[in-house]
Amino acid sequence: MESKSYSAIGETLYSETLPNGLRLRIVPKPGFRSRYAVFAANYGGAHRRFFLDGQPMETPAGVAHYLEHKMFDLPGGDNALDVLSANGADPNAFTASGITCYYFQCTEHFEENLRLLLHFVSTPYFTEETVRKEQGIIAQEIQMGEDSPGSAVYHTLLRQLYAAHPIRDKVVGTLESIQEITAQTLYDCHKVFYAPGNMCLCVEGDVNPEEIARIARETLGEGGESLPRADFGPEESPLPVEKLHRQQMDVSAPQFLIGAKLSPPGAGEAILRERLVSSLALRLLVGASSDFYNRLYASGLLNRDFDAEVDFSAGTGTLLIGGESPDPEAVLRELVEELRRVEEQGLDPQRFERAKRASLGARLRGLEDFESVCIALAESLFEGCCALESTELLQSVTKAECEDFLCRELREEKLALSIIEPRRA
Amino acid sequence: MELTRTEILPGVWLNALHTEKFKTACLSLSLLTQLTRETASLNALIPYVLRRGTTRYPDMEALSARMDELYGAAVEPVVRRIGEIQCVGFYASIPEGDFLPGGKGVLHEVCELLGNLLLSPATRGGLLLPQYVDSEKEKMLEAIRSRVNDKRSYALMRCVEEMCCYEDFAVGRLGSESECENINYKKLTRQYHSLLQQSPVEIFYCGRATEREVRACLRDALITLPRGEIDYEIGTDLRMNALEDAPRFQEETLDVNQGQLCIGWRLGECMEEPDLASLLVFNAVLGAGTTSKLFQNVREKLQLCYFAGSLVDVHKGLLLVSAGIDFDKLDPARDEIFAQLEAMKRGEISAEELTAAKAGIASDLRAMTDSQGELEGFLLSQTLDGLDYGPLELAALVEDVTAEEVSAIARSTECDQIYFLRGSDEEETEEQEQDGE
Numbered sequence: 026m027e028s029k030s031y032s033a034i035g036e037t038l039y040s041e042t043l044p045n046g047l048r049l050r051i052v053p054k055p056g057f058r059s060r061y062a063v064f065a066a067n068y069g070g071a072h073r074r075f076f077l078d079g080q081p082m083e084t085p086a087g088v089a090h091y092l093e094h095k096m097f098d099l100p101g102g103d104n105a106l107d108v109l110s111a112n113g114a115d116p117n118a119f120t121a122s123g124i125t126c127y128y129f130q131c132t133e134h135f136e137e138n139l140r141l142l143l144h145f146v147s148t149p150y151f152t153e154e155t156v157r158k159e160q161g162i163i164a165q166e167i168q169m170g171e172d173s174p175g176s177a178v179y180h181t182l183l184r185q186l187y188a189a190h191p192i193r194d195k196v197v198g199t200l201e202s203i204q205e206i207t208a209q210t211l212y213d214c215h216k217v218f219y220a221p222g223n224m225c226l227c228v229e230g231d232v233n234p235e236e237i238a239r240i241a242r243e244t245l246g247e248g249g250e251s252l253p254r255a256d257f258g259p260e261e262s263p264l265p266v267e268k269l270h271r272q273q274m275d276v277s278a279p280q281f282l283i284g285a286k287l288s289p290p291g292a293g294e295a296i297l298r299e300r301l302v303s304s305l306a307l308r309l310l311v312g313a314s315s316d317f318y319n320r321l322y323a324s325g326l327l328n329r330d331f332d333a334e335v336d337f338s339a340g341t342g343t344l345l346i347g348g349e350s351p352d353p354e355a356v357l358r359e360l361v362e363e364l365r366r367v368e369e370q371g372l373d374p375q376r377f378e379r380a381k382r383a384s385l386g387a388r389l390r391g392l393e394d395f396e397s398v399c400i401a402l403a404e405s406l407f408e409g410c411c412a413l414e415s416t417e418l419l420q421s422v423t424k425a426e427c428e429d430f431l432c433r434e435l436r437e438e439k440l441a442l443s444i445i446e447p448r449r450a
Numbered sequence: 451m452e453l454t455r456t457e458i459l460p461g462v463w464l465n466a467l468h469t470e471k472f473k474t475a476c477l478s479l480s481l482l483t484q485l486t487r488e489t490a491s492l493n494a495l496i497p498y499v500l501r502r503g504t505t506r507y508p509d510m511e512a513l514s515a516r517m518d519e520l521y522g523a524a525v526e527p528v529v530r531r532i533g534e535i536q537c538v539g540f541y542a543s544i545p546e547g548d549f550l551p552g553g554k555g556v557l558h559e560v561c562e563l564l565g566n567l568l569l570s571p572a573t574r575g576g577l578l579l580p581q582y583v584d585s586e587k588e589k590m591l592e593a594i595r596s597r598v599n600d601k602r603s604y605a606l607m608r609c610v611e612e613m614c615c616y617e618d619f620a621v622g623r624l625g626s627e628s629e630c631e632n633i634n635y636k637k638l639t640r641q642y643h644s645l646l647q648q649s650p651v652e653i654f655y656c657g658r659a660t661e662r663e664v665r666a667c668l669r670d671a672l673i674t675l676p677r678g679e680i681d682y683e684i685g686t687d688l689r690m691n692a693l694e695d696a697p698r699f700q701e702e703t704l705d706v707n708q709g710q711l712c713i714g715w716r717l718g719e720c721m722e723e724p725d726l727a728s729l730l731v732f733n734a735v736l737g738a739g740t741t742s743k744l745f746q747n748v749r750e751k752l753q754l755c756y757f758a759g760s761l762v763d764v765h766k767g768l769l770l771v772s773a774g775i776d777f778d779k780l781d782p783a784r785d786e787i788f789a790q791l792e793a794m795k796r797g798e799i800s801a802e803e804l805t806a807a808k809a810g811i812a813s814d815l816r817a818m819t820d821s822q823g824e825l826e827g828f829l830l831s832q833t834l835d836g837l838d839y840g841p842l843e844l845a846a847l848v849e850d851v852t853a854e855e856v857s858a859i860a861r862s863t864e865c866d867q868i869y870f871l872r873g874s875d876e877e878e879t880e881e882q883e884q885d886g887e
Contacts, residue, residue, distance in 0.1 A: 034549060035473070056471055059817040104750075106740040111802060113809030115739075132816040133809075158753065165756035168707040169774050172601050275705040277595035314514030322510065328589045330596070349592065379518035386522030386545040389473040393822070448705055 026234055034392060034416050039234035043241060045248025046222025050402045051234040052413075054395075060135045060230030061395035063128035064146050065403040067225075068218035070196030071122040071339035074256040077217055081256065084214060085205040086191075087163070087198015090120040092211050094159050096127070098150050105145035114138045122192045123338035124404055125218075130395065135232065136240060143226070143244040149215040151208040160203060167197050174280045174445045177272065178347065182284045182443035185267040189258040192341050220250035225406050227399040257340050261286060265441035269354075273448045280445040281353030283360065287335065287342030287434045293409040294418075296337060301419050303335040303342075303434075306427035308380045309372050310363060310435075311346060317363045326350050326359070337408070344435065353444045361437045368432050377424045388416050451819065453829070453840065454661045458669055461680035462651040465829055466661040475544045475557065475657020476822040477664075478528065479564060480537040480830060481649035484684045485618050491625030492633060492641040493538050495583075495590055497527035499638065501540075502582040503572035507563075516563060520556045521545040525564055531623035532834050533686030533765025537652075538645075540564060541826075546658050557659050558667050565671030569646075578642065583635040594627050598704070602757075605710035605871045606772055612700050613714040613867035617687060619766050647678035652833055656822045688767050690718050692866035701870045708756075710871040711783055712772045718862035721767035725855070726837070727847035732859040733762040734807035735799055736791065737771055741806035743790040748773060754783045765835070769863055777872045784868065794860035799853040808848055815845040 026049075030037045039051040070090060074083050096118070097105045109116040114131035116138075127146050131138050170176045180195055187193040197203075217223075228237055263286060287303070290296040311317050311333045321327040331348030350356050391397055401412035451469045458464045483493055507513040517523055525542040542564060547555025572579050598604050607622065614620040624630070655664045697713075717729075737744035737760025748758040758773035775783045818824045818841040828841055839847075 057820045059820045104740075107746075107806075110739055110741045110810055111806040113806075113813040115810065115813065130817065132813045161753040162749065162756055165708065165774060165776070169756055171707045174599050276599050277597075278592055280599075314511060314518050316511065319509070319511040319514070323585065325585065325588060328592055330593075349596065376515075379515060382520075383518040383522035385550070386474070386520075389545045389549050390522075390543055392473055395820075 026238060031413050031417070034389070034413070036392070036413060038411070038413055041238055043221065043238070043245075045245055046220070047241060047245060047248070048225040048406060049238055049241060050225065050227045050406060051232065051237055052229040052398065053232055053234060054229055055231050057231050058132045059130055059395060060132070060228070060232055061128065061130045061399055062139055062142060062226065062228045063126050063399045063403055064142050064226050065127070065224060065400075066125045066218050067223050067407040068125050069121050069123040069339060070194065071191040071257060072218065072253075072255050073191045073194075074258070075217070075253040076256060077253050078251050084210060085198065086194045086202040087196070088206055088210060088214055089125055090197050091159065091163060091203060091206050092214055093118050093120045093125050093127075094163060095151055095156060095211055096146055096149070098155055099145055100148070100150040105141060109138055109141060112138055116142075120196050121338060122196060124407065126400060126403065128396070128399070135230070136236065139228075139237065139240055140244050143241060147219065147245055149212055149219075151211050153208050156206065156208045156211065163197065163203055164200055167195075167200060170195070170197060174274050174276045177274060178280050178282045178443050178445050179345075181270050181272065182282045182345070182441060183343070185270050185441040185443055186265045186284050186286050186343065187261060187341075188266050190261055190339075190341060191257060192339050216250070217253045220252060221245055221248040222250065222252050225403050227402040227406075229395040229399050255339070263288070263439055265439065267441065269442050269444075271444045271446055273446050276445055276447050278349050278351060278447065279353055280347070280349055281356065282345060282347035282443045283357055284346070284441050284443070285344040285435055285439040287344060289340055290337050290342045294414070296408050297405065297410040297412070297414060297418060298422070299342070300335070300337060301415060301422050302426045302430050305380055305384055305419075305422055306430045307333040307335065307346075308384060309376060309427060310367065310431060311360070312380065314376070314379070314383070317359065321356065321359060326352060326356055353442060357440065357442050361440070364431060364435050364437070367428060371428055372424050374424060377427070381419065381422070384419060385416065388419065456661070456665065458653075458665050459672060459675060460677045462653065462672065462675065464653045464655065464661070464665055464668060465833065466664050467656040467825065468658070468660055469656060470658055471820070472657065472822060473546055473549050475546055475655065475659065476542065476826060477544060477560065477564070478539065478541040478654045478826055479568065480528070480530070480539040480652045481645050482652060482684060482834070483536050483538070483645060483649050483681070485531055485534045485536040485621065487618055487621050487626065487629060489641065490536060490621045490623070491590065491630035492638060493536050493645060494529045494624045495586055495630070495633060495638060496642050496645060497529065497538050497540060498586045498590065499578055499582050500567050500571050501527050502586065503579070504566045505570040505572060506566055508572050520559055520563070521550055523556055523560045525560065525567060529623050532831055533763070534618050535684050535686065535834055536623065537830065540567060544657065548658070555659070557657075557664070561667035561671040569672070569674055577639045578635050580635040583633070583638050587630060587633050590624060591627060591630050594624050594630060601704070601706055601708070601710050601871060602772060602774065605712045605869060606770060608700070608702065608871070609712035609714050609770065609867055609869035610768070612698065612869060613768075616693075617689065643676070647676050648681040650680055650682060650684075652830060654826045654829060656825060686765050688721050689716060690721065690767070692716055692864045697865040697868050699868045701872065703872055703874050706871060706873040708774045709777045709780065709873070710772065711775055711780060712770065712869045713784065713787060713865065714867040714869075715769040715863040715865045717762070717767040717769055717859065718864050720859045720862035724764060724767070726764060727844060728851045728855040728859060729762050729764050730811050731804070731807050731848060731851040732856045733760055733769070734811050735803050735856055736760045736794060739807075739810050741803060741810070743793070743803070744771065744773070744787065747790055748783060748786050752782065752786055754779050754786065758787070765831070780870055788865075791860055791863065794857055797853065797857045799856055804853050804856070808851060812845040812848045815841040815848065
């Protein structure tokens with residue numbers, strides 16, 4: 026097993042690829058009581074069309090998420106969630122556009138729980154009856170999402186931005202699309218996407234890396250399956266489909282999200298660097314100490330419910346700047362104005378150095394949480410890089426890179442605005 | 451990890467946990483005061499106004515720039531309600547020097563900034579600046595109104611409001627819209643001074659610095675804290691019984707696709723000598739986590755909802771159950787929730803249910819020692835309850851809880867309020883049309 030030490034952040038990472046193709050990433054944390062493991066598949070809501078051995082395949086919206094719900098059923102009628110919970114573990118799972126994660130956190134019986142995690146995720150067991158039964162629960166989940174203004178403003182924005190990329194469809198699918206899903210659909214998708222070569226296991230806590238590798242070798246199959254190649258559709262134009270969309274809900278004040286499609290990120294270190302550059306650039310443009318945020322906060326256009334991020338997933342990069350405002354269109358105008366200033370005058374060197382310091386502090390804080398470390402490791406692994414390299418790489422990010430990002434990726438014509446307005450009586 | 455508790459200034463207590471485990475330290479300061487309808491918004495507004503500017507850093511941009519310099523050491527306002535005690539103050543997260551260039555920490559600077567925020571606000575003629583007060587007041591009004599946006603927590607809040615309509619607990623941590631609207635800068639300045647003079651102060655530190663170092667930094671930073679007669683007579687009024695013989699029912703209509711059912715009980719006589727360990731196990735058996743009765747029956751067996759869970763307020767003595775359901779499932783969902791509680795009253799708690807509930811809670815409590823944020827919240831709550839044991843001791847107590855103790859809590863409960871949030875039929879059709887686009 027390979028180990029690499031990151032002395033600046035005081036962590037050591039152990040890595041190995043098993044003969045069956047499964048990749049392991051382990052961060053030992055002596056002195057901590059919690060242990061956390063995530064077993065992740067390079068498969069999410071956006072992987073609806075793919076090629077397997079050269080053959081194109083197509084699946085209904087919502088399959089990856091439906092599969093995640095049904096994976097917990099064990100042959101014999103037990104449910105893996107119950108077994109893990111009864112063992113004192115705190116298990117759960119989620120499906121995003123580009124990844125599916127099964128995980129648990131526990132303080133006792135870690136190895137037993139890990140065996141169970143690997144076992145249930147690699148053992149598909151579905152019947153038409155259990156699959157049909159799940160429809161009601163997922164339908165409720167879909168409806169719950171529809172009552173959430175945050176979810177509505179986000180999904181509308183994605184549809185405004187993307188013309189064809191499957192990221193524009195909700196990961197949970199629709200009430201109609203989930204009716205097309207059968208036990209056979211789930212078996213097929215499991216076989217293709219849950220092959221060990223398409224998955225990884227990331228663990229953090231007071232654990233022995235060799236022991237984890239041994240358990241994984243003993244629990245999982247031999248592998249050797251051919252791996253799928255995702256088809257995310259034709260290349261998207263850099264411009265949004267619809268610049269502005271309004272809708273009404275029972276909310277107290279207008280909610281908004283400004284977005285842009287970014288150039289498709291590269292792979293490996295390029296994407297890690299793009300993540301760092303974009304997040305530092307956004308901190309400088311609209312972060313807590315930016316002139317923009319403070320001016321709009323003081324004038325009443327923004328409040329503390331304001332956030333900006335870049336989301337990279339399923340081969341896309343999406344800018345998201347949003348919050349609550351009495352006048353979202355004015356916020357967009359101010360943002361465009363601010364971007365023009367950056368283009369003309371560049372970023373302030375002093376502010377740039379301060380933002381880098383703040384960013385270092387934020388990264389250290391992020392390292393305290395096992396869950397976010399393990400999930401970042403899994404995501405970055407599927408992208409061909411390693412999230413733990415970020416802190417060191419941050420030091421080399423330049424002001425010019427941040428300026429270039431803002432001027433290149435956030436041009437006015439690329440920006441779209443999604444608004445939820447309070448329902449008029 | 452060793453916890454020490456020292457009075458560093460009159461009525462100012464430092465709870466310090468020395469540990470090398472983390473890469474950032476945490477430091478929080480809470481002023482404790484009685485939650486009342488009249489003062490809740492005033493008190494809640496204070497840290498937000500203070501965070502707008504100080505004598506040294508006159509506006510938010512200057513403050514944020516200073517925090518960036520200190521490696522993003524965020525000092526942010528925190529307002530909590532623990533029972534009927536309102537806790538207002540700041541929470542700071544401080545990168546440890548060992549991971550910073552040059553290896554030098556910023557604890558001293560952060561304490562200084564905290565003292566500056568608390569004691570030296572930007573003022574004119576001795577009064578808090580009206581433009582800051584008005585601006586933060588508007589934002590707090592927005593925050594109070596925005597509670598409707600998250601339908602699940604809105605339903606919980608409305609249930610508690612109805613259930614505790616004669617108690618101060620109903621006003622919530624930010625107070626009410628009407629009280630907030632009445633705030634002006636003169637009133638707020640008066641409240642600010644009396645809060646500083648009268649409130650007991652709880653400080654929590656967890657990190658690599660020794661208690662002595664932290665104490666020295668804080669004494670320097672807080673030395674000008676004006677102290678008067680400190681009001682230790684703060685606490686929570688417990689009501690053991692429901693207001694009426696039968697549970698009250700309240701229904702509201704909003705533009706929603708999913709109904710939100712929320713039911714509230716008084717925990718009753720078990721609150722005379724509350725046993726925290728049994729209360730936690732009781733809640734876990736009923737409705738926390740996937741092995742709970744509500745998850746297994748209301749969701750898994752009867753498929754009535756996507757979520758169904760319970761929570762217990764151990765300070766106020768309340769049990770709350772919430773479930774997201776279809777509008778036409780109110781009766782079966784409510785009946786099943788009651789049936790599950792009735793089963794617990796009869797002692798129908800299987801060995802598996804009890805073991806899973808205890809294992810889950812004990813594990814969460816042990817894991818708490820790995821999270822500063824959770825430790826901080828836990829220890830503040832323990833301090834307010836006059837309890838001196840930590841999460842590991844509580845985990846051991848949880849292991850000893852019996853089915854009979856859990857059942858006794860179920861028997862002690864009294865249902866007080868049922869609240870249901872539903873959509874109107876007309877709006878339902880409209881939403882479906884939108885879906886089809």
